[in-house]
Amino acid sequence: MKSIQYIMICLLFSANVFAQKTQNPFRITNTPNGIFIEFGQKTLIGKNFELLRKASNETTYKSIAKINAPTSIEEVKRKIFQASEVFVEGSRPTDKDLDKFWASYQAQKPNILSLVSVVPQFEYIFGLAYLDKDVRPNTKYQYQLTDGRNILFTSANAVVYLKQKYFPRLQELGQTTTDKAINFEFAYPKQLFMLTKFEVKRKLFTSKSNEYQTIKPAISLPSDKKKESIILSDTTLTTYAQFDYQVHLSDIFGNKDTTTYNFEGNNIPTQLIPEITNIKIEPAKDRRAFVLTWNLTQKDFVQNIALFRSRDFDKNFESIARFNKTDEIYTDGIEVANELYFYYFEVTDIFGNKRKTIKYQKVYEGSYIPTPPSNLTSKLTPQGIELSWQATDPNSRGFYVFRKEGIKSDFMQISPIILSKNGTGKYTDTTKLDTESTYFYSIRAESDTYEKSTFSDTVSYRPQGNQVRNQLKAPVDLNLTFRDGKAMITWENLNIENPQVLGYQVLRKSESEKDFKIITPKGLSFVHNYYVDSSFFSENKYQYVIVSLDAQNHSSNQSRVLSLDLTGKFLMTPDEIGFERKDKSILLKWTEIDESRIKNIKIYRSEDEGVSKLIATLDKNQRKFTDNNVVKGKIYIYQIATVDLSGKEGNRSEPILINN
Structure with a gap:
C-alpha cells in the first residue's frame, strides 16, 4: 500500500x-x-x-x-x-x-x-x-x-482545534560529506517523524538563477539510537560543487510550516582544494616596493587568485591584483614607508568556492629627508594672511606652517600637517595679531618616511590697526539620524577648504532649557566631523548647533539648528511575559521596562475569538496583574502596551494565549 x-x-x-x-x-x-x-x-x-x-x-x-x-x-x-x-x-x-x-x-x-x-x-x-x-x-x-x-x-x-499546526523547529544542525553524498543531521522529535514530510530543494552555490530544484533525499536515523534526530542524505550529486539547500516542513495531512531552513554543503574532496603556500614578502632592491612570491597546489582546479591589501588589520582591504594559476610573483609599489601593510590571498576554484589565506604583514623601512618648499607667497584676505607654496620633492607627503614674532624670536609651529595636493600647499592664519609687531612665516616639508626638511625661505607680514577679521565659517551640510537609542550628527569637514578651522564644538538644549550648552567641552579635532549623543534624560525634544574653532579657540557663528523629537522612540514592551492559573483568576507577570520613559502600562484581553479590549491601566512600576474576571473553559489572549510621557501608546507585546 x-x-x-x-x-x-x-x-x-x-x-x-x-x-x-x-x-x-x-x-x-x-x-x-x-x-x-x-x-x-x-x-x-x-x-x-x-x-x-x-x-x-x-x-x-x-x-x-x-x-x-x-x-x-x-x-x-x-x-x-x-x-x-x-x-x-x-x-x-x-x-x-x-x-x-x-x-x-x-x-x-x-x-x-x-x-x-x-x-x-x-x-x-x-x-x-x-x-x-x-x-x-x-x-x-x-x-x-x-x-x-x-x-x-x-x-x-x-x-x-487550530487550523494552523505548530511544527517543532529544526535544531542542532550538523553537516558531513562523503564521497558521494552530503548529509544533514538535525534534532527533531522521533514521535512526529511519521507525520512529517521533508521537502528538500537544491541549487548550485555559484548559480545566478534563484530557482531551486526539488530533490528526494534519503532519510535515516543516526547510529546512536539515543539521539532525537533525523538525517537527510543528498545522494543525487553528479559533480563536485558547493550547493545551497532549502528545507520546508509539512505533514501527511496537508499542514505546512511557514519557516524556510537554508543550509550549505559541498562534496568536494579535500585533495581537490587548491591552496597557496610558501608566501614570502621581501623589499625590492631597486625601488620602493614589496616583492610577493608564492606556490600553488592543485593548479588544474584554480579559476583565479586575488590579492588584497590594507593598512588596517581587520578592515579597509582592497583588491590590488588578480592572477591566473601560472602566476607566482608580484611587485607591489609602496606609497608610505615605515607603515604596516597587511596582505591576504583569495583563491577561487573551478567549483566557485572562495578561500582566504591568513593575513601577512610587512613594514617597508626607509629614511628620506625632503628638500624645503619653494615659491612661498602671502596675500591678505578678509579671514587673515593666506600663505601658498610648492613642494620641491616628489616624496613630500605634507607640510607644517611656522610663525615667529620679530626677527630675533624662534619659529613656532601653528598648523597641523597640511597634506600635499599635487605638490602644493595653502594655509590661512586667522589669528588676531598684534599691530605693533612684524611676523615671519616659513614652511617645512615632511616625507613619507616622516622626516622633516629644513625651513623654507620666509615671508613677513605686519597687521594694520584697522584690519577686521571675519568670523570663522560655521559648519554646513549637517545631518542628524537616530538609531538604537543614539543620535548621530555629521557635517562637512571645513578644514579641507578652510585650513584655519582646526576643531568643532557641539551645543545642545532640551525643550525645558533656554540656552544651548556645550556638550563637547574639550572640543573635537577638525577630522572628527561627527558626534554621537546617547545621554538623553526624561525629556523628548532636543536641539543641536555646531560651531567651528581655530587655533586660538575662537568660535564661528552657530550652524543651523538640528531638531530631534524622541516622542515614541523609546516605547518598549516586556521582553518576557508569564502567567499562573488560580482557582478563579489568572496572574500575569512580566520583566522590567525602562520606567524613566513611560507614563503607565495598559493590559488588553480578548476572549475566545472576540475583540481585544482594554481591561486595566497600571502604574509604570507594576510588574504583575491579576485578572479576576475569568471563567473556566475559555481561551484568553493577553497583550501588554506602554504609554510614553506625552501620552502616546506604543506597540503591544506579542500575544500570550491561555487555556483556562
Missing part, C-alpha cells in the same frame, strides 16, 4: 514509537480538515469501537462515530479510497501488493501488526484512527473510546 522504502522507514522507527506507548494510547493531531485521533495498540487490532466527544461548552460526552475493523479485502479497498480525503497526495495509501499484505494481516504476523498499530495510514484503514471533521476553530475537545459497554480510554487533556 506504500512504497517499500516508506515501510522500511516505519520499521526503523517502530521500536522508538512503541517505547512511547502508554496506557492511554490517544494521539491527537490538528489537520486542515479536522482533528485526527489515533489509538493504535496491538491489543486493539481487529476490534470494533465507538468514539465519544465532548466540547468545552458541553457537560456530557456524545457518540460521534462507530469504528469497525475490516473483515474483508473489499472493506480495506473502500477505506483506502476514503483515506484520500484525510492524507495529502504523496502520503495516501494505495492498493499495491494489497493481497500479500492482507494475507499477512490475517495470519497475525508480528511485523505487519506492528505497522498497523503505528503508521497513521494503516491505523485509519484498519480501524485504529478517525478523522473528526465536525469541529470548530479555537474550541477545546476531549474524546473517549468505548467497546459499546465499557469506557476503554479518555484523552488526558482537552485539545484546542
Whole structure:
C-alpha cells in the first residue's frame, strides 16, 4: 500500500514509537480538515469501537462515530479510497501488493501488526484512527473510546482545534560529506517523524538563477539510537560543487510550516582544494616596493587568485591584483614607508568556492629627508594672511606652517600637517595679531618616511590697526539620524577648504532649557566631523548647533539648528511575559521596562475569538496583574502596551494565549 522504502522507514522507527506507548494510547493531531485521533495498540487490532466527544461548552460526552475493523479485502479497498480525503497526495495509501499484505494481516504476523498499530495510514484503514471533521476553530475537545459497554480510554487533556499546526523547529544542525553524498543531521522529535514530510530543494552555490530544484533525499536515523534526530542524505550529486539547500516542513495531512531552513554543503574532496603556500614578502632592491612570491597546489582546479591589501588589520582591504594559476610573483609599489601593510590571498576554484589565506604583514623601512618648499607667497584676505607654496620633492607627503614674532624670536609651529595636493600647499592664519609687531612665516616639508626638511625661505607680514577679521565659517551640510537609542550628527569637514578651522564644538538644549550648552567641552579635532549623543534624560525634544574653532579657540557663528523629537522612540514592551492559573483568576507577570520613559502600562484581553479590549491601566512600576474576571473553559489572549510621557501608546507585546 506504500512504497517499500516508506515501510522500511516505519520499521526503523517502530521500536522508538512503541517505547512511547502508554496506557492511554490517544494521539491527537490538528489537520486542515479536522482533528485526527489515533489509538493504535496491538491489543486493539481487529476490534470494533465507538468514539465519544465532548466540547468545552458541553457537560456530557456524545457518540460521534462507530469504528469497525475490516473483515474483508473489499472493506480495506473502500477505506483506502476514503483515506484520500484525510492524507495529502504523496502520503495516501494505495492498493499495491494489497493481497500479500492482507494475507499477512490475517495470519497475525508480528511485523505487519506492528505497522498497523503505528503508521497513521494503516491505523485509519484498519480501524485504529478517525478523522473528526465536525469541529470548530479555537474550541477545546476531549474524546473517549468505548467497546459499546465499557469506557476503554479518555484523552488526558482537552485539545484546542487550530487550523494552523505548530511544527517543532529544526535544531542542532550538523553537516558531513562523503564521497558521494552530503548529509544533514538535525534534532527533531522521533514521535512526529511519521507525520512529517521533508521537502528538500537544491541549487548550485555559484548559480545566478534563484530557482531551486526539488530533490528526494534519503532519510535515516543516526547510529546512536539515543539521539532525537533525523538525517537527510543528498545522494543525487553528479559533480563536485558547493550547493545551497532549502528545507520546508509539512505533514501527511496537508499542514505546512511557514519557516524556510537554508543550509550549505559541498562534496568536494579535500585533495581537490587548491591552496597557496610558501608566501614570502621581501623589499625590492631597486625601488620602493614589496616583492610577493608564492606556490600553488592543485593548479588544474584554480579559476583565479586575488590579492588584497590594507593598512588596517581587520578592515579597509582592497583588491590590488588578480592572477591566473601560472602566476607566482608580484611587485607591489609602496606609497608610505615605515607603515604596516597587511596582505591576504583569495583563491577561487573551478567549483566557485572562495578561500582566504591568513593575513601577512610587512613594514617597508626607509629614511628620506625632503628638500624645503619653494615659491612661498602671502596675500591678505578678509579671514587673515593666506600663505601658498610648492613642494620641491616628489616624496613630500605634507607640510607644517611656522610663525615667529620679530626677527630675533624662534619659529613656532601653528598648523597641523597640511597634506600635499599635487605638490602644493595653502594655509590661512586667522589669528588676531598684534599691530605693533612684524611676523615671519616659513614652511617645512615632511616625507613619507616622516622626516622633516629644513625651513623654507620666509615671508613677513605686519597687521594694520584697522584690519577686521571675519568670523570663522560655521559648519554646513549637517545631518542628524537616530538609531538604537543614539543620535548621530555629521557635517562637512571645513578644514579641507578652510585650513584655519582646526576643531568643532557641539551645543545642545532640551525643550525645558533656554540656552544651548556645550556638550563637547574639550572640543573635537577638525577630522572628527561627527558626534554621537546617547545621554538623553526624561525629556523628548532636543536641539543641536555646531560651531567651528581655530587655533586660538575662537568660535564661528552657530550652524543651523538640528531638531530631534524622541516622542515614541523609546516605547518598549516586556521582553518576557508569564502567567499562573488560580482557582478563579489568572496572574500575569512580566520583566522590567525602562520606567524613566513611560507614563503607565495598559493590559488588553480578548476572549475566545472576540475583540481585544482594554481591561486595566497600571502604574509604570507594576510588574504583575491579576485578572479576576475569568471563567473556566475559555481561551484568553493577553497583550501588554506602554504609554510614553506625552501620552502616546506604543506597540503591544506579542500575544500570550491561555487555556483556562
